[in-house]
């Protein structure tokens with residue numbers, strides 16, 4: 001494969017993140033040239049059966065968002081929130097398939113991703129430990145016991161740090177680490193923008 005052609009973890013690269021999220025088409029998951037979220041999901045699926053309960057849920061959520069986006073012509077996260085809130089907060093809370101509650105789940109997963117990638121970048125080779133720590137500091141608080149158990153078990157089967165850096169497909173490990181250093185601030189920004197928006201509209205606890 002030519003250098004840099006695999007979406008892999010490049011999902012969070014500088015071209016795709018902050019500016020799209022702030023004003024453009026954050027929900028254009030599949031259409032973005034860099035592969036968008038699809039890249040990361042493809043990578044997750046490539047990890048095999050142990051991770052399929054995670055990737056199935058993530059794919060279902062991304063698909064739901066993409067369908068909503070096309071149906072309602074949402075141009076941004078902000079416009080989706082506005083439209084879904086127009087019938088009032090109670091109506092939104094009652095919807096099990098709203099874009100907002102779905103984005104909220106992915107938003108929490110993005111925090112996991114940020115913490116995990118920070119761990120990878122730090123040089124710590126213990127991917128399972130990094131992953132578990134990141135999970136406990138983010139998603140775990142929102143998951144019931146069974147899911148926490150299943151997730152923690154799956155983390156034991158994670159590939160090595162080298163394998164992660166390699167799948168980013170940006171060249172030697174040092175370059176992959178440098179790319180993480182560039183990408184992580186964008187992830188933080190995207191997380192911050194969503195967090196602020198959802199907090200302002202009191203959506204951070206959507207059931």
Ligand code: 1Q0
Nearest residue numbers: 053054057058103105106107109110112113139147151194
């Ligand atoms: C490389 C190893 C991957 C490890 C991923 C760590 C996440 C573990 C999550 C385990 C739980 C998955 C099983 C399903 C859980 C659902 O019950 C739960 C709640 O949904 P619901 O509908 O029942 O209320 N779902 C979730 O919490 C979502 C989990 C998604 C996991 C996605 C993992 C990959 C993360 C990628 C970052 C997403 C970037 C999206 C950015 C969008 C920004 C708004």
